[in-house]
Amino acid sequence: MARSYDTPGEGMFAPEEVDPAVAALAALAGNGGALEFAIGTGRIAVPLAARGVPVTGVELSPAMVERLRTKADEATIPVVVGDMATTRVPGDHSLVYLVYNTISNLLTQAEQVECFRNAARHLGPGGRFVVELGVPSLRRLPPGQDGLVFAHRDGYVGLDTFDLEHQHLVSHHIRFEKGGEPSVIRVKQRYVWPSELDLMAQMAGFELESRHADWKGAPFTGDSRSHVSVYRLPERA
Structure with missing residues (x-):
C-alpha cells in the first residue's frame, strides 16, 4: 500500500x-x-x-x-x-x-x-x-443486504461490506487496469x-x-x- x-x-x-x-x-x-x-x-x-x-x-x-x-x-x-x-x-x-x-x-x-x-x-x-x-452508512443498507458501493469511476469501484454483529466493515478497493486483471485491496475497520x-x-x-x-x-x-x-x-x- x-x-x-x-x-x-x-x-x-x-x-x-x-x-x-x-x-x-x-x-x-x-x-x-x-x-x-x-x-x-x-x-x-x-x-x-x-x-x-x-x-x-x-x-x-x-x-x-x-x-x-x-x-x-x-x-x-x-x-x-x-x-x-x-x-x-x-x-x-x-x-x-x-x-x-x-x-x-x-x-x-x-x-x-x-x-x-x-x-x-x-x-x-x-x-x-x-x-x-x-x-x-448503515442507513443506506436495504434490509437483508450487507454491502454497498461507496464510490465508482472509470477504472475503480469502492465497496463496503458490513459485519453488524462486531461493528466491523471491510472496504474493498477494486481497480481495473487496461489489459490486466483487476487488483483488489481490502481494508478492515471498526466503525x-x-x-x-x-x-x-x-x-x-x-x-x-x-x-x-x-x-x-x-x-x-x-x-x-x-x-x-x-x-x-x-x-x-
Missing part, C-alpha cells in the same frame, strides 16, 4: 482536501507542537510543518515512513514507529490529530479507547485531540458512531469542543457523511 498510497494532486491529496485540513490544524495548534497519529507518508504533516508548526509522528508501517523520508528528513518531522494506541513520543504538544478515518484501523473498542487515552498522555491542560471520521466517540473521549478526560461536517466548518447534521471532532482537556482550575 505504501508504494501506491500517494496520488499527488488527486483524491485525498488534492489541494481542496489537504489545504482546509492543514489550515484548521495550524489554527488549533497555535504556538505549540502537533503530534500526528498514523502519520503515513506525510500527506498532512509535510504541509503543516511547512507552515511553521513543529510536527512529530507515530506510524506503524516502516514502509510508510520510508516514503515520508523522501519528502522530509528526521530533523524536520521526527517519527516513532509504533502503535498509535500505546506508543509514547517525547516533546511538548498542544495538539494531537488523527485524520481520514484512521482510528477505525483499531479493530476493537478497547484499542480505540486506549488511543484516546494515549492522546491525553501527550497533552497538557487545554490540549486538543482532533479526529476526522466518517459516519457509518464508530459520533456518540460512541464522545464517550471514549470522556473516559480519557476530554470534553467535546466542536464538531463540524468538514475541515471548512460546515455544520454537522444528521445527514452528514463525515465529521471533524475537536476534543479538549479541561484547563487547570
Whole structure:
C-alpha cells in the first residue's frame, strides 16, 4: 500500500482536501507542537510543518515512513514507529490529530479507547485531540443486504461490506487496469458512531469542543457523511 498510497494532486491529496485540513490544524495548534497519529507518508504533516508548526509522528508501517523520508528528513518531522494506541513520543504538544478515518484501523473498542487515552498522555491542560471520521452508512443498507458501493469511476469501484454483529466493515478497493486483471485491496475497520466517540473521549478526560461536517466548518447534521471532532482537556482550575 505504501508504494501506491500517494496520488499527488488527486483524491485525498488534492489541494481542496489537504489545504482546509492543514489550515484548521495550524489554527488549533497555535504556538505549540502537533503530534500526528498514523502519520503515513506525510500527506498532512509535510504541509503543516511547512507552515511553521513543529510536527512529530507515530506510524506503524516502516514502509510508510520510508516514503515520508523522501519528502522530509528526521530533523524536520521526527517519527516513532509504533502503535498509535500505546506508543509514547517525547516533546511538548498542544495538539494531537488523527485524520481520514484512521482510528477505525483499531479493530476493537478497547484499542480505540486506549488511543484516546494515549492522546491525553501527550497533552497538557487545554490540549486538543482532533479526529476526522466518517459516519457509518448503515442507513443506506436495504434490509437483508450487507454491502454497498461507496464510490465508482472509470477504472475503480469502492465497496463496503458490513459485519453488524462486531461493528466491523471491510472496504474493498477494486481497480481495473487496461489489459490486466483487476487488483483488489481490502481494508478492515471498526466503525464508530459520533456518540460512541464522545464517550471514549470522556473516559480519557476530554470534553467535546466542536464538531463540524468538514475541515471548512460546515455544520454537522444528521445527514452528514463525515465529521471533524475537536476534543479538549479541561484547563487547570
